[in-house]
Amino acid sequence: MLHFDHLTLRHGPRLLFEDATFQIHPGQKVGLTGANGTGKSSLFALILDELQEDSGHHSLPTDWTIAHLAQEIPASTQAAIDYVLDGDGELRRLQGALADAEQRGDGERIAHLHAELEHIGGYQAEARAARLMAGLGFAPGDERRPLTDFSGGWRMRLNLARTLMCRSELLLLDEPTNHLDLDAVIWLEGWLKSYRGTLLLISHDREFLDSVCDHILHIEHQCATLCRGNYSAFERLRAERLAGQQAAYEKQQREISHMRTFVDRFRAKASKARQAQSRLKALERMQQIAPAHVGSPFHFTFRPPRRLPHPLLHIEECSAGYNGRTIVEHASLVLVPGDRLGLLGPNGAGKSTLIQLLAGELTPLTGKREIAQDLTIGYFVQHQIEQLHPEHSPVEHLLQQDPSLKEQDARDYLSSFGFVGDQALAPVGPFSGGEKSRLVLTLLVQKRPNLLLLDEPTNHLDIEMRQALATALQDFEGAMVIISHDRHLLRTTCDRLALLSNGRFTPFDGDLDNYAAWLSEHRYSPGNPPAQATTTIPKRGTTEDRKTRKRAEAERRARLHPLKQRLARCEQMLEDLQDRHRALEERLAASDLYEAEHRNHLTDLLKQKAKLDRQIEDTELEWLRAADVLESATENTADRTIARKPD
Numbered sequence: 001m002l003h004f005d006h007l008t009l010r011h012g013p014r015l016l017f018e019d020a021t022f023q024i025h026p027g028q029k030v031g032l033t034g035a036n037g038t039g040k041s042s043l044f045a046l047i048l049d050e051l052q053e054d055s056g057h058h059s060l061p062t063d064w065t066i067a068h069l070a071q072e073i074p075a076s077t078q079a080a081i082d083y084v085l086d087g088d089g090e091l092r093r094l095q096g097a098l099a100d101a102e103q104r105g106d107g108e109r110i111a112h113l114h115a116e117l118e119h120i121g122g123y124q125a126e127a128r129a130a131r132l133m134a135g136l137g138f139a140p141g142d143e144r145r146p147l148t149d150f151s152g153g154w155r156m157r158l159n160l161a162r163t164l165m166c167r168s169e170l171l172l173l174d175e176p177t178n179h180l181d182l183d184a185v186i187w188l189e190g191w192l193k194s195y196r197g198t199l200l201l202i203s204h205d206r207e208f209l210d211s212v213c214d215h216i217l218h219i220e221h222q223c224a225t226l227c228r229g230n231y232s233a234f235e236r237l238r239a240e241r242l243a244g245q246q247a248a249y250e251k252q253q254r255e256i257s258h259m260r261t262f263v264d265r266f267r268a269k270a271s272k273a274r275q276a277q278s279r280l281k282a283l284e285r286m287q288q289i290a291p292a293h294v295g296s297p298f299h300f301t302f303r304p305p306r307r308l309p310h311p312l313l314h315i316e317e318c319s320a321g322y323n324g325r326t327i328v329e330h331a332s333l334v335l336v337p338g339d340r341l342g343l344l345g346p347n348g349a350g351k352s353t354l355i356q357l358l359a360g361e362l363t364p365l366t367g368k369r370e371i372a373q374d375l376t377i378g379y380f381v382q383h384q385i386e387q388l389h390p391e392h393s394p395v396e397h398l399l400q401q402d403p404s405l406k407e408q409d410a411r412d413y414l415s416s417f418g419f420v421g422d423q424a425l426a427p428v429g430p431f432s433g434g435e436k437s438r439l440v441l442t443l444l445v446q447k448r449p450n451l452l453l454l455d456e457p458t459n460h461l462d463i464e465m466r467q468a469l470a471t472a473l474q475d476f477e478g479a480m481v482i483i484s485h486d487r488h489l490l491r492t493t494c495d496r497l498a499l500l501s502n503g504r505f506t507p508f509d510g511d512l513d514n515y516a517a518w519l520s521e522h523r524y525s526p527g528n529p530p531a532q533a534t535t536t537i538p539k540r541g542t543t544e545d546r547k548t549r550k551r552a553e554a555e556r557r558a559r560l561h562p563l564k565q566r567l568a569r570c571e572q573m574l575e576d577l578q579d580r581h582r583a584l585e586e587r588l589a590a591s592d593l594y595e596a597e598h599r600n601h602l603t604d605l606l607k608q609k610a611k612l613d614r615q616i617e618d619t620e621l622e623w624l625r626a627a628d629v630l631e632s633a634t635e636n637t638a639d640r641t642i643a644r645k646p647d
Contacts, residue, residue: 001025006056020224030211034219036462040202044172070175073155081143084129087165109582124487131331132161135187137347153179174202178459181347182485186516204229207487300416302476305450306407307374308337312451318367320357327353331505339479341491345500345516351483353454378449380457385436390429394419417442436458438532452480487512570623575618584609
């Protein structure tokens, strides 16, 4: 097992965690979580003997083979599949020994080595490497291409394939999903679930952690805590612990205040001096309980767009591609305020191409693209990070985008995205990938767009920032189209899905779990294109007039408006009841309430609580009913919405 005993680790002068004691047993799959900079990657470096502990010690079996995901790949003309095969060190050792024995003509040694290769499955190694590459999205024929042919993101996939090729007892993966699309994430999830060794996984994808991990090692406030269960189980346990810690802290503060009041009043009186000294000593001996801290550093919202025209944008029978090659064919889509569309599709099917077409970065090869006069697009794509000026600070970037802002207003705005203090004034060149992604999102939000086009917006973002983004998107009043491998983001922000497959754009009749099943049935490759989705976009006639379309839109809004109002009323009522419930629980937590003279008051409060519990239960039931009715009404218009054709 991996054993960590009273471990303290620093990075330079900064304390990462101290006095950490935990054990990780063979076969366990452990997710490492915590904010960026808390020490997750440093713990990997410690295991790999790249760092030394400051105190305490750690140990692991000496005969374990460790596989870890490298962050760089050499520029080489080596074939991709040979690079992946290099990950199996035992295979390469036996192949080298066999070549040496054949050169020396040692027949007995040759026979022995062939037997060893057979035992480890060496003759199937190339097929295993090809399956790994296919699962990670490489097309047939990519195996023989040189490494120099691949871009940075695809080289990272090759590094991952090479790591998985290693027959290891311990697998260390640091953010393996950052350069993957949803299809590859789903495939990797299945591969890791069947992995027989011990896994340590750093990830900010909560659904990925939930599916793969059976333990969570969380690093926070210089403490490392190992919990049984997946990430959702850890979050529940953490919330319970924090609630208990906060209650204990508040109780102790009341006791301390009472003791100090007594000491201050009576320490000068001879008759009470002994009791005062006794309480003073009790205060000195009392171990202070820290207040609970769980707040996210990110608190932002999308301000209402300045205009919300209907429709915002529509494309009709559009085809798009690059260098004369058509990737998306005959796509039709209308976007109006309130639309929340998630784009699905196998790797290379054209999701990013469609986003670029919607953003106006690609001109349609056929068909037409029309936009509203007051359209303001917020377009996020990873290459925008490279367009940041490395010598400029976040404040300077924001003032360049909006010169009307005052510097203090810019700093106040940036603080809600976690850029506080000196960081708001520091050059962005040395920023991490996550900090740069966060800055690009910050600039996008400040534009007050009415249409959001987001292509993998969560890459490099930690869990807290991902949750803040999901929460902000839920209240966004405009339309949005999202491509993401983060299923939690898609589930919490999108109310309908569409599929790009074999060049065709169609509504997807199902949820993300159905999509995973669809992928397993239609594994995409250029020689085996996936089947079409079950629902196709109907062709629209050319005689539909503006009045008919506007009347249909008005009727749709009229049907949904009272349902949305009912849901909002339930949400407000539930929030008010929960506030009253929290206040009542605080009153019930007072220790003196349980003394004999307050029995009647306690009974009255308990009756109030029972009544409030019933009201909350009834209101939650009403909220669920309202949500179901609204969801059903929305689904009934979804297919019409995705294929609407304005003038």
